[in-house]
Amino acid sequence: MPDTLAYLKKHNIPVHAIDIEVINSTFEITDIPELHDRIIAASGRVHGYPLITNDPKIIASKFVSTVWNQ
Numbered sequence: 001m002p003d004t005l006a007y008l009k010k011h012n013i014p015v016h017a018i019d020i021e022v023i024n025s026t027f028e029i030t031d032i033p034e035l036h037d038r039i040i041a042a043s044g045r046v047h048g049y050p051l052i053t054n055d056p057k058i059i060a061s062k063f064v065s066t067v068w069n070q
Helices: 002-010 020-028 035-047
Strands: none
Touching: 020 035
16 A cells, blocks of 8 residues: 555645545436446546446446556
8 A cells, every 4th residue: 555655646646535526426327337336436526537448338428537558
């Protein structure tokens, strides 16, 4: 864990909590079936970040944008 935190700080990568806005967005995302994937998608959606994924169900979602679509 200390290595991960050091990496995040070194590269200025933000870390966001799962707050009520993310939870509400999770339930608005209806085209990603797996709950944990919806939480990740909702976090990206709320904070305006594209998701880095090759998961076809997330790529096909109308609620999020993605990159690295191999």
